[in-house]
Structure formats: structure tokens, C-alpha cells
Amino acid sequence: MTTGRQQDLLPGTLDLLVLKTVARGKMHGYGIAQHLKARSADVLQVGESSLYPALQRLLLNGFLEGEWGTSENNRRARYYSLTPAGRKQLASERKEFERMVDAIRLVLVGP
Amino acid sequence: MTTGRQQDLLPGTLDLLVLKTVARGKMHGYGIAQHLKARSADVLQVGESSLYPALQRLLLNGFLEGEWGTSENNRRARYYSLTPAGRKQLASERKEFERMVDAIRLVLVGP
């Protein structure tokens, strides 16, 4: 039954995805989830129970800062934006991701 | 301190890497770890405490089968090989991996 398991996310990449999304401008959690889904042609499906812990993590590490406001739909919403440290972290995680994927590809292409 | 965290592996990809390695021919655990490290230019560093549970998983799921033998260095070694189900699983995980990476790239290249 585990055979056909299809995942919502590649583990370990959520922080990267969130940082990148927020780098485009202030955004609230719900919007981040929607953007990821839309932008990835519905492949990346971030559940809220994955997203909010991630946002807490990133806030705690000083990569994001949050501020309360009102959404386009007139709802109470917390807007997240990148800190300078977050910008550095984004660059770093991005590079590390590419490094990993390249390494995996080296294994996969081999005989 | 979590800032500079550099990982040994991209989580969720170990099974794929092992299946691909074993697809080249019968191999023992130690050899698999070495092959991954070498083939990836020392980027992928699989510890034995990650590898052996993975091998157990794959055996249990019927993707690998193991048989005891003697290594080139004259040591007692368990040789793993792909089953037909394992071959299918390899193809499937490979495809899923590409799908995920492509989706992540879509997010990363965006504005």
C-alpha cells in the first residue's frame, strides 16, 4: 500500500520554497500556499499543518518577520516578509539544493 | 547555529539512490555507500545508520532481495539485488523525483 505513495512535497525543501515566495513581497500564509500550488502547476501541495510550523521556524530563526494587517478579502491576516538574514538564507539554501540535485543526477545518469 | 547546516542527503531520496545503485548489479551495503560517495563527487555521504534501515525497508517491501556471500576482500557480506518490483519502483521514484524537482524549479525561477 505504500507502493503508490505520492508525496505533496520533497522533504527538506519547504523552507526554501517559502523563502523564495516571500522574497517576491509581503505575503500571508494562505497566499503562500496558493502561490506554491499555482506556480508549480498543482504539483506542490503544502498543507497548512506543514506551512505554519515552517513559518514559525523561519520567524524564530530571524529569516522572516511578521506583521498583522488586512488581506485583500478584508480578513485579518499576518503578512510575512524577508529579513536581510532571510535573503542570505534563501541564497544559501538555493545553492545547497542545486548541489544536492546535481549530485543525485550524477548517480542517476550512471550506468 | 542552524544557519550553516549542510546536509549529507536530500531527505526522501535515499531509497531512489539505493535502488539505482543496486540496479547496476549485486552489491553489499558498504559498497553501496562508497559508490554513492564516489559517484557524487563526495557530496552524498550516506551513513550506515541511514543506509541499513533503508535496506531493511526495501527488503521488506520486496524491492530488494539479499543473499549472503563473500566480498572481494574475503569478508562475510550480504549482497543485495533488484527484484522485478524493485525495478518498477526505481522507475516510479525516478519519475516522481523529476516531477518534484521540476515543480520546485518553477517556483525558483519565478519573479
Place this chain on the structure above:
DNA sequence: CTGCTATCCATCGATAGACGATGGAACGGA
């Protein structure tokens, strides 16, 4: 005005997977 659905927040518990530490046994060379 009453419901329904969508939007937006958040937490809890379970689970899985990777890792560090550790240990044992046997071979070969110094």
C-alpha cells in the same frame, strides 16, 4: 436574516526518516 462556503489563523498527535553513537567480528599488514 439564515445558512454556507471561502478565507485565514493555529495546534496537536502520529509517523517516518535520517543521524550520531556504538558495538561486534574477521581479515591483513606492520
Place this chain on the structure above:
DNA sequence: TCCGTTCCATCGTCTATCGATGGATAGCAG
């Protein structure tokens, strides 16, 4: 004889993802 390498394996921990759940409010259909 002692040590380094090879090869197996397990245990406990930790982190991250996920499913389930819950609450509040805005806007719309009836």
C-alpha cells in the same frame, strides 16, 4: 600482537511533514 579496514547491525534522538481538527469572520445565496 596490535591496529586499521571492511562489513554487518541496532538504539535512541530529533526534525519535519501530515491528517485531523478547530475557530473566527466576510460575503453571498436563499
